[in-house]
Amino acid sequence: MDSILKLDRITKSFPGVKALQGIHLEIARGEIHALLGENGAGKSTLMKILSGIYQPDEGTITLEGEERHFGNYHDAVAAGVGIVFQEFSLIPYLNAVENMFLGRELRNGLGMLDRARMRRAAAEIFVRLGVTIDLSVEIRELSVAQQQFVEIGKALSLNARILILDEPTATLTPAEAEHLFAIMRELKQQGVAMIFISHHLEEIFEVCDRITVLRDGQYVGVTEVAHTDVGRLVEMMVGRRIESSFPPKPTLRSDAKVVLDVNALQLQKDGPVNRFSLREGEILGFAGLVGSGRTETALAVIGADPAHVKDIRINGAVANLSDPADALKAGVGILPENRKTEGLVTDFSIKQNISINNLGKYRSLRFFIDRRSEARSTADIMKRVGVKAPSMHTEVATLSGGNQQKVVIARWLNHHTHILIFDEPTRGIDVGAKAEIYLLMRELTARGYSIIMISSELPEVVGMCDRVAVFRQGRIEAILEGDQIDSNAVMTYATAGSSRGATHEHA
Numbered sequence: 001m002d003s004i005l006k007l008d009r010i011t012k013s014f015p016g017v018k019a020l021q022g023i024h025l026e027i028a029r030g031e032i033h034a035l036l037g038e039n040g041a042g043k044s045t046l047m048k049i050l051s052g053i054y055q056p057d058e059g060t061i062t063l064e065g066e067e068r069h070f071g072n073y074h075d076a077v078a079a080g081v082g083i084v085f086q087e088f089s090l091i092p093y094l095n096a097v098e099n100m101f102l103g104r105e106l107r108n109g110l111g112m113l114d115r116a117r118m119r120r121a122a123a124e125i126f127v128r129l130g131v132t133i134d135l136s137v138e139i140r141e142l143s144v145a146q147q148q149f150v151e152i153g154k155a156l157s158l159n160a161r162i163l164i165l166d167e168p169t170a171t172l173t174p175a176e177a178e179h180l181f182a183i184m185r186e187l188k189q190q191g192v193a194m195i196f197i198s199h200h201l202e203e204i205f206e207v208c209d210r211i212t213v214l215r216d217g218q219y220v221g222v223t224e225v226a227h228t229d230v231g232r233l234v235e236m237m238v239g240r241r242i243e244s245s246f247p248p249k250p251t252l253r254s255d256a257k258v259v260l261d262v263n264a265l266q267l268q269k270d271g272p273v274n275r276f277s278l279r280e281g282e283i284l285g286f287a288g289l290v291g292s293g294r295t296e297t298a299l300a301v302i303g304a305d306p307a308h309v310k311d312i313r314i315n316g317a318v319a320n321l322s323d324p325a326d327a328l329k330a331g332v333g334i335l336p337e338n339r340k341t342e343g344l345v346t347d348f349s350i351k352q353n354i355s356i357n358n359l360g361k362y363r364s365l366r367f368f369i370d371r372r373s374e375a376r377s378t379a380d381i382m383k384r385v386g387v388k389a390p391s392m393h394t395e396v397a398t399l400s401g402g403n404q405q406k407v408v409i410a411r412w413l414n415h416h417t418h419i420l421i422f423d424e425p426t427r428g429i430d431v432g433a434k435a436e437i438y439l440l441m442r443e444l445t446a447r448g449y450s451i452i453m454i455s456s457e458l459p460e461v462v463g464m465c466d467r468v469a470v471f472r473q474g475r476i477e478a479i480l481e482g483d484q485i486d487s488n489a490v491m492t493y494a495t496a497g498s499s500r501g502a503t504h505e506h507a
Helices: 043-050 073-078 096-100 115-129 144-157 174-189 201-207 230-238 294-301 324-329 339-343 350-355 371-385 401-414 431-446 458-464 487-496
Strands: 003-014 017-028 032-036 058-063 066-068 081-084 162-166 193-197 210-215 218-224 258-266 273-279 283-287 309-314 332-335 363-365 419-423 450-454 467-472 475-481
Touching: 003 043, 017 032, 017 043, 017 193, 017 210, 032 043, 032 174, 032 201, 032 230, 043 162, 043 193, 073 081, 081 144, 096 115, 096 144, 115 144, 115 174, 144 162, 144 174, 174 193, 174 201, 193 201, 201 230, 210 230, 218 230, 230 431, 258 294, 273 450, 273 475, 283 294, 283 431, 283 458, 294 332, 294 419, 294 450, 324 332, 332 401, 350 371, 350 401, 371 401, 401 431, 431 450, 431 458, 450 458, 458 487, 467 487, 475 487
Parallel strands: 017 218, 032 193, 032 210, 081 162, 162 193, 283 450, 283 467, 332 419, 419 450
Antiparallel strands: 003 017, 003 058, 058 066, 210 218, 258 273, 258 309, 467 475
């Protein structure tokens, strides 16, 4: 193997935590190498060591046959290590060229900025990537996918020989992800080695050559994509074989009470009028392509987005939900797609996040909070939803994605909601945590909660939902149930509409 990078016996500890123990990672020139592991397995820590952000306690980094020590991020960049973070490091009010050359601007013989040369260099890189970027507009005006390509271009402009891609498809549509994979294959042909981190195992099989697996900060092993399967990878990641991520679907009673009845919902004048219902103990899926109107419909229901026509009943009574506060009073809570920016205050503790919407229930006197009661309630709800953390005082920012999601769920259960809207509930969550979230959702419905689940993952929709409302261009094309719920049916209605004779179920 023509090895370009070798990390050997990498060990790293933080106060009270051994983050990495004896990690081995070897990458070949022009290889796309997946780095897998559950949240907390040590992937991010290892990549921060490779990019000079952290220093290892033990172990060696060998690049192109030469042992290297990266004292900081700039040392790693100078050696040809580029990283594209999950959260972009671009300045939104600068254009692509200005971002790519920020802090290392090219100058002419007079010491003036050589904007023409920087622009030509940037244009050449995007030609190399096969993407079209408007170099004149500010970054904030570009799509998420285009911003991703600017990040990659920025790394390549630094002559990166090793490119780290951390969850690069997390915010991309399927078509944009395919474009990214095409770019990765082209870079592979050009000899660039890539470390690819993703929770989507199907992406690993589509684009990667080999896979290194970490678990609990330790090296588990390396395998070739061609010689493994999903079951084996999951077993390597979690230490056990997960036969099925999805718990069994219960049989919903035919006389189950309708808890949410949307008789008419029209988001815009002259737009489609949708109707649907949600029954007690049910998981109703909202499926469709990105931009099909799934999330917009849910936000209109709770009053977060405006609606031209809106006729809603909750438990048979007319519900005037003009904003999310009205929805919360009526017992409807939402777990937003972006939990870090919309669902949590990450600098706050678990207890503060769970209590933040419901401090009134702990008021002992007019202006005082009964902290003992708050702590008892928080401990109970954390146990019910299975939040794993050192204590209720742990800062939410330090939790894994799965535990952060559980904290959001705990907040709404603490607020006595009975209808929950889950928007992309497992996005950015590892395989083991996904199974826990699925089980928790079924435990909630068994206790009488009702759930609307918005998801872009077809296996999740098919495996979890009792009924599925399929959206296309803002319209519910069909509501499927029972044996009708399969991937082909969902995709057919999502892409071709109801031409094949969809059954519209409105009650």
